[in-house]
Each structure stands twice: as structure tokens, then as C-alpha cells.
Amino acid sequence: MKAKLSALVLAAAEKAHTEGQLPATPSADILVEEPKSESHGDYATNFALVSAKQQKMAPRKIAEILQSHIGDGGGAIRKTEIAGPGFLNFFLQTAAWYPTLARIHAEDHAYGASGVGKGERVQIEFVSSNPTGPLHVGHGRGAAVGDATANIMAFCGFDVQREYYINDSGRQIHTLGRSVYLRLLASTGKSVDFPEECYQGEYIRDLAAQVLAQEGEHLLDQPEADAILTCARFAARAIIAGIRRDLERFGVHFDCWFSEQGLYDEGKVDRSLADLERQGKIYRRDGAKWFRTSDYGDEKDRVVVRSNGQTTYFASDIAYHQDKYARGFQRVIDVWGADHHGYIPRMTAAVEACGQRRDQFQVILVQLVNLLRGGEPVAMSTRAGEFETLTDVIDEVGSDAARFIFLTRHYESPLDFDLELAKQKTNDNPVYYVQYVHARIASMVRRAADNGFTRVGWDAALATHLVAPEEIRLIKLMGRYPEVVEKSALSMEPHRITFFLMELAAAFHAYYNRHRVLGDDPDLSRARLLLVTAIQMVIRNGLTLLGVSAPDRM
RNA sequence: GCGCCUGUAGCUCAGUUGGAUAGAGCAACGGACUUCUAAUCCGUAGGUCGCAGGUUCGAAUCCUGCCAGGCGUGCCA
Numbered sequence: 219m220k221a222k223l224s225a226l227v228l229a230a231a232e233k234a235h236t237e238g239q240l241p242a243t244p245s246a247d248i249l250v251e252e253p254k255s256e257s258h259g260d261y262a263t264n265f266a267l268v269s270a271k272q273q274k275m276a277p278r279k280i281a282e283i284l285q286s287h288i289g290d291g292g293g294a295i296r297k298t299e300i301a302g303p304g305f306l307n308f309f310l311q312t313a314a315w316y317p318t319l320a321r322i323h324a325e326d327h328a329y330g331a332s333g334v335g336k337g338e339r340v341q342i343e344f345v346s347s348n349p350t351g352p353l354h355v356g357h358g359r360g361a362a363v364g365d366a367t368a369n370i371m372a373f374c375g376f377d378v379q380r381e382y383y384i385n386d387s388g389r390q391i392h393t394l395g396r397s398v399y400l401r402l403l404a405s406t407g408k409s410v411d412f413p414e415e416c417y418q419g420e421y422i423r424d425l426a427a428q429v430l431a432q433e434g435e436h437l438l439d440q441p442e443a444d445a446i447l448t449c450a451r452f453a454a455r456a457i458i459a460g461i462r463r464d465l466e467r468f469g470v471h472f473d474c475w476f477s478e479q480g481l482y483d484e485g486k487v488d489r490s491l492a493d494l495e496r497q498g499k500i501y502r503r504d505g506a507k508w509f510r511t512s513d514y515g516d517e518k519d520r521v522v523v524r525s526n527g528q529t530t531y532f533a534s535d536i537a538y539h540q541d542k543y544a545r546g547f548q549r550v551i552d553v554w555g556a557d558h559h560g561y562i563p564r565m566t567a568a569v570e571a572c573g574q575r576r577d578q579f580q581v582i583l584v585q586l587v588n589l590l591r592g593g594e595p596v597a598m599s600t601r602a603g604e605f606e607t608l609t610d611v612i613d614e615v616g617s618d619a620a621r622f623i624f625l626t627r628h629y630e631s632p633l634d635f636d637l638e639l640a641k642q643k644t645n646d647n648p649v650y651y652v653q654y655v656h657a658r659i660a661s662m663v664r665r666a667a668d669n670g671f672t673r674v675g676w677d678a679a680l681a682t683h684l685v686a687p688e689e690i691r692l693i694k695l696m697g698r699y700p701e702v703v704e705k706s707a708l709s710m711e712p713h714r715i716t717f718f719l720m721e722l723a724a725a726f727h728a729y730y731n732r733h734r735v736l737g738d739d740p741d742l743s744r745a746r747l748l749l750v751t752a753i754q755m756v757i758r759n760g761l762t763l764l765g766v767s768a769p770d771r772m
Numbered sequence: 773g774c775g776c777c778u779g780u781a782g783c784u785c786a787g788u789u790g791g792a793u794a795g796a797g798c799a800a801c802g803g804a805c806u807u808c809u810a811a812u813c814c815g816u817a818g819g820u821c822g823c824a825g826g827u828u829c830g831a832a833u834c835c836u837g838c839c840a841g842g843c844g845u846g847c848c849a
Contacts, residue, residue: 251788254795264791267829277829302792303829348849390849506847517775517845524847531849559776560844585777586843627785630777632842634784639798643811648797650811662808669808698788705788717786720796731804731813743808750808772811 230287259307277304335376344553362624366712374707395450514567622649660770683745
């Protein structure tokens with residue numbers, strides 16, 4: 219409808235220009251938008267205001283000329299009105315809204331989908347938590363944001379791959395192995411010092427018991443270095459398996475689990491460093507090797523090989539990102555915790571130095587989660603082992619509530635996650651508010667079937683019974699959904715869909731309380747069933763993109 | 773010091789990418805269950821959009837400078 223009006227406005231302006239009423243050729247980017255207030259019509263254009271300078275004419279005068287050429291849009295426009303400084307407002311015929319409803323019924327599960335992504339190959343890498351302990355709530359937010367973004371982009375025609383990068387190499391894996399080994403020694407009765415830098419959580423003791431059960435007593439007779447390596451490999455594998463389980467529970471599936479160690483094993487890190495060194499992008503200083511990231515906008519150069527010969531994480535990250543582009547992704551999106559933001563300039567620099575455009579690398583920086591219980595902060599420290607794990611939170615509040623709450627805020631703002639609030643099945647908790655719409659309508663459909671209203675398909679004649687202002691408002695609102703999804707995909711902001719769903723839910727609940735769907739008039743009842751089942755489809759489609767279920771009963 | 777993020781109603785947050793009179797939820801107050809699910813709805817009240825300039829027909833939105841909070845700033849990961 220919006221596009222149709224834009225075309226109409228442009229045609230009118232061109233006609234006026236041809237007839238000599240407008241001096242300049244009208245530019246093509248005509249903006250038609252929905253005014254906030256209904257008194258300003260269903261749609262409005264600011265063409266007259268925007269083009270006043272170009273046309274050298276008063277905005278209201280331009281609007282008048284435009285108005286005289288607009289016509290009735292093939293019967294869709296009831297009236298036009300010039301208002302304020304020069305807006306041209308459109309008031310549509312009631313019947314102009316029915317095609318929107320027809321479209322929802324026709325497209326059903328696909329309503330809201332589009333092809334704006336044009337098949338662009340995009341990779342979204344998210345969570346990528348180090349395999350040294352279970353996922354906590356912060357990772358949950360990254361998982362919800364990454365997964366929903368991937369869903370939404372895929373729905374909009376992007377070719378999306380989800381990836382998890384496993385940091386299974388380097389010092390913290392060694393620390394993990396050492397932590398398990400020391401707990402293992404302690405469990406055999408030896409008195410050992412357990413250093414502060416080791417992982418303190420209870421799960422380390424469990425892993426120690428498991429590795430002992432699998433490897434047997436001879437593990438203790440091995441040289442310490444070998445035993446630690448065994449423990450490290452065992453623990454990392456077990457923790458990754460646990461992470462994978464937690465994510466499955468959370469409804470998150472990855473297409474690819476990518477191993478950092480694999481990059482080393484295949485020589486990709488060495489090759490990448492050698493290439494860059496040959497190109498003069500890496501140099502030696504103070505016994506270390508430095509990458510010239512400052513040539514690409516970073517504030518200073520960064521070490522890739524330390525003077526002790528060990529590579530830094532940055533080195534493998536460079537090789538890793540090169541590998542992503544080598545696999546054919548046109549755009550790479552990394553979802554990181556906000557505490558990594560200092561890493562963005564150097565990673566962007568590295569991507570550019572390796573021959574990609576800056577805009578082919580994007581970072582979604584997810585702000586921190588403050589976990590609360592009844593308003594009181596819950597301590598979260600991995601080292602002290604007293605953190606709330608994601609799986610505990612899912613146990614307590616459920617996957618749906620957790621995912622929805624993670625997506626009720628722009629990812630750039632910090633989030634207070636209150637466990638008590640998330641559990642409440644009241645209107646404090648927006649997830650149930652939205653799901654309730656779906657369940658209520660499902661219940662109505664069941665009731666309708668009992669009363670002999672077999673589920674009716676789309677029927678244009680029947681739809682003309684929908685004339686109440688609330689009904690038109692609902693259709694209009696649903697008509698906006700495809701645009702919301704598209705903007706959500708292009709800006710990578712899933713919360714837009716969450717807020718849209720809450721708005722649609724509010725409009726539905728208000729309608730429900732005011733109008734009876736299943737009443738004495740069979741045609742009216744059938745017409746209203748057409749309306750509410752469309753709402754049900756839109757709610758379900760939106761919840762699905764967010765990774766939240768749409769229940770038939772609550 | 774420098775960099776990134778944030779600042780909107782008592783609280784938690786939206787704000788259609790520069791539009792008209794800035795919106796929700798919670799909390800407060802007053803109402804609606806003999807009803808298709810009250811996990812709901814209706815109403816009242818609540819604002820110097822951090823502050824000061826600038827850009828223009830028009831600014832919560834863009835630019836500059838301040839103020840406040842969070843995070844970062846390693847040959848750590």
C-alpha cells in the first residue's frame with residue numbers, strides 16, 4: 219500500500235511538471251509514511267516539504283498542486299487533505315485494507331518473508347564461549363540475539379550460516395587441564411595447593427571423577443605434563459558436549475562447530491602469518507612479531523607472535539577470519555560481549571589488511587546482563603565458581619521466557635534479568651502476554667469448530683463485514699509486519715520484532731474485550747474468525763523468528 | 773588521558789533512521805469476570821527527551837562542546 223502511494227505521488231508530481239505547474243523534475247525518493255496520529259490519515263507524504271527548496275515554491279502550494287493530480291488511487295483513497303506546514307494526508311477506503319488480510323491468509327507461514335537479502339552469503343558467529351566452563355546467562359543473551367538475527371536474516375533472503383568457534387587451544391585450555399588434574403590428585407587423598415588462577419567451580423571435581431573413571435588409575439602414574447594434557451582434552455570435549463546440550467535446550471543449533479586447534483593442525487595460522495610477513499604487513503621488534511594494524515585505523519600495532527615464540531589469540535583470529543572469507547562468505551558477523559569492544563579496531567584492521575572491505579565484517583556487541591533475584595544482584599564470577607548457569611536459568615524460568623526477555627531490549631543496552639520477574643505469569647512478563655494471544659485464538663478456533671463453524675478459508679465477500687475501527691486498525695498494524703521484519707534484518711536488531719509483537723498483542727487483547735468474535739451473526743463470526751486467525755499467523759511467525767514457541771493452550 | 777556504549781515519566785524501556793500534540797509496561801489511583809481463556813481490558817495521573825550551542829521549513833533523532841554512569845585501553849584470553 220505504501221509503495222503504491224509512493225508511485226501515485228511520483229506520478230502526480232511528474233504530471234504536474236509536464237503541465238508546467240512544477241518547475242523542477244521531481245526526484246524519485248518520495249517518502250510516504252504512517253503518521254503517529256490517526257487524525258493525520260492512514261498515510262502521509264512530506265513530498266511538498268522536502269522539495270520546496272528544489273521547486274522554489276511554498277510547501278502548501280506544492281501540496282495543493284499534488285493533491286489536484288492524485289485522483290482516488292483506483293478507488294482506494296477516500297479523501298486527501300493538506301495539513302500542517304505542507305503534509306499531504308491520505309485517508310483510505312475501508313475496503314482498501316482487505317487485500318492485506320487476504321495476503322496474510324495466502325502467505326500464512328511465509329507472511330513477512332522477503333528477498334531483500336538477495337542470497338548474500340552471510341556467516342553469523344556467536345556464543346563461542348571458551349570451553350572452560352558451562353554457559354552462563356550472559357552467553358544466553360548472545361545466543362538469543364545471534365540465533366534470532368540469523369532466523370530473521372534467513373527469512374529475508376540471506377543465505378545464513380551459524381557458527382560456533384571453539385577456543386580449544388592455548389593457555390586457558392592448559393589451565394583447565396591443570397585444574398582437573400589437581401582436583402584429581404586431591405581426590406586420591408594427596409594434599410595439593412589449588413591456585414587461584416585455576417577454575418574453582420564444582421564441575422571441575424565432576425570432570426576429575428569422570429576422567430579417572432575413563433582413563434583409570436594409570437593416569438596418575440604418567441608424567442604430570444602428559445596427565446594434564448589428557449585431562450585438558452577430556453575436559454574440553456566434555457564441556458563442549460555440555461554447552462551443545464544447553465544450547466539445544468535453548469533452541470539454538472549451529473551449522474558448524476569450528477576448532478581453533480584445527481587451524482593450527484592444518485598449518486593455517488603459520489601460512490597466514492607467513493603471507494602477511496611476505497607482504498610486509500608483519501615486522502619484528504623486541505623479539506616479537508607485530509602486525510601493522512595501525513595502517514588500517516587501529517591505534518597501534520599488535521603482537522601476533524610473542525618473544526617467547528608463542529602465537530597470540532589475535533594470530534589465530536586472523537587466520538580464522540581469513541578462512542571464513544575463503545569459505546565464500548561475503549559478510550561475516552561476530553556477536554561479542556561488550557567487554558571485547560576494544561578488540562574491534564584491530565580485527566577490522568586485520569580483515570581489511572587481508573583484502574576484504576571494512577563493511578564485510580560486522581560486530582554485534584551485546585551488552586552485559588545483570589542477573590537479579592527479586593531485585594537483588596546475583597553474584598557471577600566464573601573463577602569463584604558461583605555463577606548462574608544458563609541451564610539453571612532455563613530450569614527456573616523456561617527457554618521461552620528467557621529468550622523473549624533477552625530480546626526485549628536493544629542489544630546495545632545493558633539488561634537487568636530478574637529471575638523472579640521472569641517466572642511470574644503475570645502481565646509483568648511480556649512473553650506470556652504475547653503467547654496468550656496465540657492460545658486465546660487457538661481456543662476460539664476450537665470453540666468455533668464445536669459450534670459448527672468449520673475453519674473458513676479466505677473469502678473476500680465475508681471480509682466486508684469487518685468495519686469496526688479496531689478491526690481496521692488491526693489489519694493496518696499487521697500490514698506493517700513485513701516492513702518490521704525487513705528493517706529488523708537489515709539493521710540486525712531482533713528487538714524490533716519483539717516490540718511489534720507486544721503492540722499487536724495489546725491491540726488484539728483490546729479488541730477481544732470489546733468485540734465478540736463468535737456471536738449470533740454467522741457471517742460476522744466467520745469474518746471475525748478470518749481476522750483473528752490472521753493475527754494468530756502473524757504472532758506465530760514473529761515468535762518463531764525469535765525462537766519462542768506459540769502454544770495452543772496456556 | 774584516549775576510545776566505545778548509554779543518558780527519554782518515580783522504575784524498566786520503545787521511538788517507524790529528520791516529521792505534525794514524544795509513546796508502552798510496571799508502580800499509584802478508580803473501574804470491568806453469570807462472558808469466545810481476567811496470564812485480559814477500560815480510565816486517571818505522570819515529561820526542561822542529561823546540559824549548552826549549531827545545522828533547517830521541522831531535532832529525542834544529525835554536528836560541536838561539556839556533565840554523569842558503564843566498559844575497554846597487555847608480548848592476557
